[in-house]
Amino acid sequence: MKVIEIQGSPDDFFSDQIAVVDADGIRKKTRLDVVDHWPVLGDYLIIHAGFAIHTLDPQEAETNLRLLRELAENVLAVENGDDRS
Amino acid sequence: MKYLDEFRDQDLAKPLLKELRHSVTRPLRVMEVCGTHTMAIFRNGLRSLLPDGLELISGPGCPVCVTSASHIDAILDMAERPQVRIALFGDLFRVPGSSGLSLAHASSHGAKVDIVYSPMDSLELAKKHPQELVIFLGVGFETTTPGIAATIMAAQNSGVDNFAVFSTHKVMPPPLISLLNDPELQIDGLLCPGHVSTIIGARAYQPLVEKYNLACVVAGFEPADILQALIMLARQVSQGEARVENAYTRAVSWEGNERAQQMVNKIFEPVDMEWRGLGTIPLSGLAIRESCCHFDAEKRLDIKLIPAAEPPGCRCGEILKGKERPPQCPLFGSRCTPGNPVGPCMVSSEGTCAAFYKYG
Numbered sequence: 001m002k003v004i005e006i007q008g009s010p011d012d013f014f015s016d017q018i019a020v021v022d023a024d025g026i027r028k029k030t031r032l033d034v035v036d037h038w039p040v041l042g043d044y045l046i047i048h049a050g051f052a053i054h055t056l057d058p059q060e061a062e063t064n065l066r067l068l069r070e071l072a073e074n075v076l077a078v079e080n081g082d083d084r085s
Numbered sequence: 086m087k088y089l090d091e092f093r094d095q096d097l098a099k100p101l102l103k104e105l106r107h108s109v110t111r112p113l114r115v116m117e118v119c120g121t122h123t124m125a126i127f128r129n130g131l132r133s134l135l136p137d138g139l140e141l142i143s144g145p146g147c148p149v150c151v152t153s154a155s156h157i158d159a160i161l162d163m164a165e166r167p168q169v170r171i172a173l174f175g176d177l178f179r180v181p182g183s184s185g186l187s188l189a190h191a192s193s194h195g196a197k198v199d200i201v202y203s204p205m206d207s208l209e210l211a212k213k214h215p216q217e218l219v220i221f222l223g224v225g226f227e228t229t230t231p232g233i234a235a236t237i238m239a240a241q242n243s244g245v246d247n248f249a250v251f252s253t254h255k256v257m258p259p260p261l262i263s264l265l266n267d268p269e270l271q272i273d274g275l276l277c278p279g280h281v282s283t284i285i286g287a288r289a290y291q292p293l294v295e296k297y298n299l300a301c302v303v304a305g306f307e308p309a310d311i312l313q314a315l316i317m318l319a320r321q322v323s324q325g326e327a328r329v330e331n332a333y334t335r336a337v338s339w340e341g342n343e344r345a346q347q348m349v350n351k352i353f354e355p356v357d358m359e360w361r362g363l364g365t366i367p368l369s370g371l372a373i374r375e376s377c378c379h380f381d382a383e384k385r386l387d388i389k390l391i392p393a394a395e396p397p398g399c400r401c402g403e404i405l406k407g408k409e410r411p412p413q414c415p416l417f418g419s420r421c422t423p424g425n426p427v428g429p430c431m432v433s434s435e436g437t438c439a440a441f442y443k444y445g
Binding site: 002014031033034035036044046048049050051053054056057058060061063064065067068069071072073074075076079 | 087088091092096097099100101103104107174202203204205206225228229231232234235238239242280283284305309310313316332333334335336342343344345348
């Protein structure tokens with residue numbers, strides 16, 4: 001879910017650490033107490049039971065997707081009679 | 086939604102499925118460890134599309150399903166005590182104990198039971214009901230535990246006295262070792278859980294590779310993620326290799342979420358834990374440390390776990406070990422249905438029996 005607001009700071013453990021997140025217009029608050037990397041506005045979070053557990057790495061997501069697309073294109077190329085290389 | 090829809094693209098999944106058929110060169114038995122994977126595989130219709138020779142076995146990765154009958158009995162005992170309010174994630178509400186009764190029954194007879202979305206909600210309940218002891222039922226794997234550790238820390242910091250956690254938390258690698266030591270269960274590879282691995286890191290599976298020569302691939306939850314991971318597993322096995330691979334790098338690193346690991350270690354310590362179907366497995370659970378014992382419901386209410394029999398005829402134990410499939414259970418679909426469950430695998434939204442009943 002996409003971060004649209006952040007309350008608190010990573011160093012202040014005595015005030016609530018919260019992100020407001022949005023998914024297709026649905027907004028809710030999620031805790032940032034255990035998140036691995038403090039997010040910035042526009043980041044995407046993986047959330048479990050009200051806690052963000054991971055700030056998604058956009059570069060890694062694009063790499064994941066690129067590798068999948070390359071794999072798929074390779075299969076289609078073989079079907080079309082091209083070399084698998 | 087961004088970073089989800091792309092991985093659900095049919096134009097991506099179709100060639101991946103073809104590549105999977107090409108990659109499976111010998112009979113292949115893969116255990117999907119995580120209940121969310123089990124549900125995702127059914128919900129997306131992947132099971133019926135898989136090539137001949139690739140068998141998927143559901144493992145012990147549904148936390149409600151592996152909660153023992155003796156723990157359910159202890160929960161029912163707590164719920165009936167005066168001035169106690171139970172807070173829990175919804176799945177556990179209808180799981181029957183050894184008497185056949187559940188928290189749903191207890192609630193209808195006056196027990197105070199609240200279903201919450203987050204453990205932090207149970208802390209709010211404690212503030213709202215200062216005359217009661219609010220007990221959060223800690224049921225879950227490594228993905229859930231950090232949030233509960235953070236909630237206990239928040240209770241400490243805010244001086245909330247009437248809050249405690251009943252910890253049946255479990256950790257994932259030990260039951261896998263227990264299963265792999267079972268000569269009856271032949272597995273070629275593990276489809277390793279996604280969000281558990283976000284916390285513990287892909288490195289957690291390296292000992293399984295070294296000791297059991299087992300192919301391990303961490304997978305995400307969308308169709309393309311799962312197909313890619315199965316391709317990687319099939320390739321490893323057909324090439325006679327075994328290593329940890331990560332097909333979910335956007336969410337899982339080699340080290341995991343070290344901040345969450347530190348918080349869990351501060352509040353919890355490893356203990357032997359009873360699993361439904363698997364028995365007691367050394368160091369497979371987490372108990373609240375002595376330094377935080379005020380928040381330990383088991384100590385605070387002096388709860389004793391009493392050995393309890395599984396419901397007669399229920400095959401959840403064998404299903405959780407991957408030795409049987411739900412339709413082999415004599416109760417499946419007749420006496421045991423989602424509307425009237427006998428065993429926990431039919432209750433939980435991540436349970437194998439519920440998945441077979443809904444999609445099988």
